[in-house]
Amino acid sequence: xxxxxxxxxxxxxxxxxxxxxxxxxxxxxxxxxxxxxxxxxxxxxxxxxxxxxxxxxxxxxxxxxxxxxxxxxxxxxxxxxxxxxxxxxxxxxxxxxxxxxxxxxxxxxxxxxxxxxxxxxxxxxxxxxxxxxxxxxxxxxxxxxxxxxxxxxxxxxxxxxxxxxxxxxxxxxxxxxxxxxxxxxxxxxxxxxxxxxxxxxxxxxxxxxxxxxxxxxxxxxxxxxxxxxxxxxxxxxxxxxxxxxxxxxxxxxxxxxxxxxxxxxxxxxxxxxxxxxxxxxxxxxxxxxxxxxxxxxxxxxxxxxxxxxxxxx
Amino acid sequence: xxxxxxxxxxxxxxxxxxxxxxxxxxxxxxxxxxxxxxxxxxxxxxxxxxxxxxxxxxxxxxxxxxxxxxxxxxxxxxxxxxxxxxxxxxxxxxxxxxxxxxxxxxxxxxxxxxxxxxxxxxxxxxxxxxxxxxxxxxxxxxxxxxxxxxxxxxxxxxxxxxxxxxxxxxxxxxxxxxxxxxxxxxxxxxxxxxxxxxxxxxxxxxxxxxxxxxxxxxxxxxxxxxxxxxxxxxxxxxxxxxxxxxxxxxxxxxxxxxxxxxxxxxxxxxxxxxxxxxxxxxxxxxxxxxxxxxxxxxxxxxxxxxxxxxxxx
Numbered sequence: 119x120x121x122x123x124x125x126x127x128x129x130x131x132x133x134x135x136x137x138x139x140x141x142x143x144x145x146x147x148x149x150x151x152x153x154x155x156x157x158x159x160x161x162x163x164x165x166x167x168x169x170x171x172x173x174x175x176x177x178x179x180x181x182x183x184x185x186x187x188x189x190x191x192x193x194x195x196x197x198x199x200x201x202x203x204x205x206x207x208x209x210x211x212x213x214x215x216x217x218x219x220x221x222x223x224x225x226x227x228x229x230x231x232x233x234x235x236x237x238x239x240x241x242x243x244x245x246x247x248x249x250x251x252x253x254x255x256x257x258x259x260x261x262x263x264x265x266x267x268x269x270x271x272x273x274x275x276x277x278x279x280x281x282x283x284x285x286x287x288x289x290x291x292x293x294x295x296x297x298x299x300x301x302x303x304x305x306x307x308x309x310x311x312x313x314x315x316x317x318x319x320x321x322x323x324x325x326x327x328x329x330x331x332x333x334x335x336x337x338x339x340x341x342x343x344x345x346x347x348x349x350x351x352x353x354x355x356x357x358x359x360x361x362x363x364x365x366x367x368x369x370x371x372x373x374x375x376x377x378x379x380x381x382x383x384x385x386x387x388x389x390x391x392x393x394x395x396x397x398x399x400x401x402x403x404x405x406x407x408x409x410x411x412x413x414x415x416x417x418x419x420x421x422x423x424x425x426x427x428x429x430x431x
Numbered sequence: 432x433x434x435x436x437x438x439x440x441x442x443x444x445x446x447x448x449x450x451x452x453x454x455x456x457x458x459x460x461x462x463x464x465x466x467x468x469x470x471x472x473x474x475x476x477x478x479x480x481x482x483x484x485x486x487x488x489x490x491x492x493x494x495x496x497x498x499x500x501x502x503x504x505x506x507x508x509x510x511x512x513x514x515x516x517x518x519x520x521x522x523x524x525x526x527x528x529x530x531x532x533x534x535x536x537x538x539x540x541x542x543x544x545x546x547x548x549x550x551x552x553x554x555x556x557x558x559x560x561x562x563x564x565x566x567x568x569x570x571x572x573x574x575x576x577x578x579x580x581x582x583x584x585x586x587x588x589x590x591x592x593x594x595x596x597x598x599x600x601x602x603x604x605x606x607x608x609x610x611x612x613x614x615x616x617x618x619x620x621x622x623x624x625x626x627x628x629x630x631x632x633x634x635x636x637x638x639x640x641x642x643x644x645x646x647x648x649x650x651x652x653x654x655x656x657x658x659x660x661x662x663x664x665x666x667x668x669x670x671x672x673x674x675x676x677x678x679x680x681x682x683x684x685x686x687x688x689x690x691x692x693x694x695x696x697x698x699x700x701x702x703x704x705x706x707x708x709x710x711x712x713x714x715x716x717x718x719x720x721x722x723x724x725x726x727x728x729x730x731x732x733x734x735x736x737x738x739x740x741x742x743x744x
Contacts, residue, residue: 185711194711242580243579243580255677257677259572259577264572264678265679266556266678266679266680267555267556267679267680267681267715267716268679268711268712268714268715269679270679270709270711270712271677271678271679272677272679273676273677273679273709273712274676274677276673276676276709277590277673277676277677278592278669278670278672278673278707279591279592279594280593280594281592281593281665281666281669288709290706290707290709352594353594356591356594357591359591360589360590360591360673361677363586363587363589363590364568364570364584364585364586364587364590364674364677365577365579365584366578366579366580366581366582366583366584366585366586367579367580368580393603394591394603396583396586396589396601396603398498398507398581398583399581399583399586401581402580402581403580
């Protein structure tokens with residue numbers, strides 16, 4: 119059994135996960151990010167305590183939305199928690215709970231989760247992509263997560279896809295996630311609304327407009343929503359094509375909130391990607407949806423714990 | 432001692448290379464690509480024969496301009512040699528010369544050459560980029576070349592850098608090499624010439640216009656050549672930034688004919704790249720020129736032979 123913790127900006131989700139990736143039971147508590155890191159850490163401990171008495175719990179895995187020095191278990195920063203800077207998460211939790219703790223960023227854990235429990239089981243060369251507020255990536259090479267020289271590999275959301283393009287949250291211009299993320303779709307939707315363009319979006323207050331709503335309206339025939347969605351999907355496909363041309367993977371697994379749009383997304387994204395992938399690199403390539411769905415955070419963190427515990431004997 | 436063979440569209444270069452990467456002596460013969468594969472193979476054998484009697488020759492490495500199934504030693508295709516399709520190069524040469532033979536594409540060998548004998552000695556995470564007619568790449572991960580699921584990894588010249596951009600030789604639109612290669616610079620130069628724009632380029636016949644001339648004129652103050660060069664260097668920098676954001680390497684090594692422009696290129700490309708690399712990924716990153724220069728093909732192929740012979744004991 120492994121404890122998987124998914125630290126989000128709004129909620130902390132925790133699950134007790136068995137060796138096959140079944141979530142035996144799970145818990146959700148508010149993150150309270152605005153109250154600062156020490157409060158968030160208390161909430162993480164609260165979640166872990168729910169599972170820790172259980173028989174056969176071997177290790178804890180944690181996924182965080184930010185860059186992590188994986189080797190030393192140091193979270194470098196998390197945008198949602200302003201005082202969380204260079205925090206060693208591991209030492210304190212190991213002291214308190216007495217079992218191994220592993221921390222990595224959530225996109226890396228997503229890829230590991232799909233490798234260990236999900237769509238990429240048994241594969242060796244895999245790109246995991248998370249489509250959400252931003253675009254994240256986890257790179258599996260020879261059956262292991264590739265972390266790069268300083269543990270920052272996989273910032274695929276920040277490949278430049280439109281030179282001198284729109285500004286990204288990272289400060290740079292033209293990044294992939296500024297074109298293919300939920301945030302990009304929402305920005306475009308709000309601009310259509312403010313220009314009084316005829317779209318069903320006008321019936322909703324600004325704060326209700328999210329990627330799910332835009333995609334649902336597109337599915338129901340709203341032309342402007344379809345434009346928004348189709349443009350985002352085209353960029354998502356282009357970015358995936360670039361990654362495939364670089365990595366020659368066996369599989370691309372697509373997860374994150376936006377991927378819950380399912381086949382509607384997959385069909386379009388796959389077509390746009392394939393058009394831009396060099397023919398020999400299409401051979402045997404699978405582009406699929408993640409299996410872990412809403413539980414990706416919990417399963418990915420549990421998968422990290424499983425892999426690392428087994429690696430270290 | 433290793434024999435390194437560099438199969439180019441115009442010439443076959445061969446060298447006898449010692450364990451430290453010193454070229455003891457070298458040979459060059461015309462490829463005669465238009466006469467077809469069997470003639471080219473005869474010419475390769477002619478070059479190898481020059482070295483084969485030498486004491487202590489352990490293995491032959493060959494670099495070719497096209498995709499290679501490395502494991503089986505099969506060259507899938509070479510644009511310059513139209514009848515070269517799915518050719519097993521190894522079997523015949525091993526039979527003839529009686530020592531191990533290894534074949535891979537020239538961009539992969541470039542990266543290996545810099546790792547074993549050049550600027551990337553001792554590094555573990557390295558991106559090698561060749562700037563020439565196209566843009567090629569070789570990816571070193573954990574001290575070894577990464578070849579991907581079907582041996583096609585590293586097609587970095589075909590990341591999409593301008594959606595719906597100009598058409599690339601591969602047929603696709605907006606590829607990196609359609610903006611940052613020598614070919615891209617030459618196309619732009621010829622278009623300036625044909626539009627009778629005031630540039631020193633007008634003093635040269637079309638067939639004399641190559642990347643070296645354009646860069647030399649730019650260095651000497653020709654404004655339009657400087658525009659061409661600066662735009663290409665900007666795209667080169669952008670593409671490198673994307674690769675760094677994905678891989679988090681310790682080093683990017685730049686080689687290929689265009690890189691012979693030296694510091695003039697490196698200074699600009701490095702600045703453009705750094706602007707677009709996420710700050711934590713700049714930490715400790717080196718962007719440098721290749722050491723192997725004009726001998727990159729010979730040294731890279733010899734390095735491949737050295738690595739593979741040692742790996743197989």
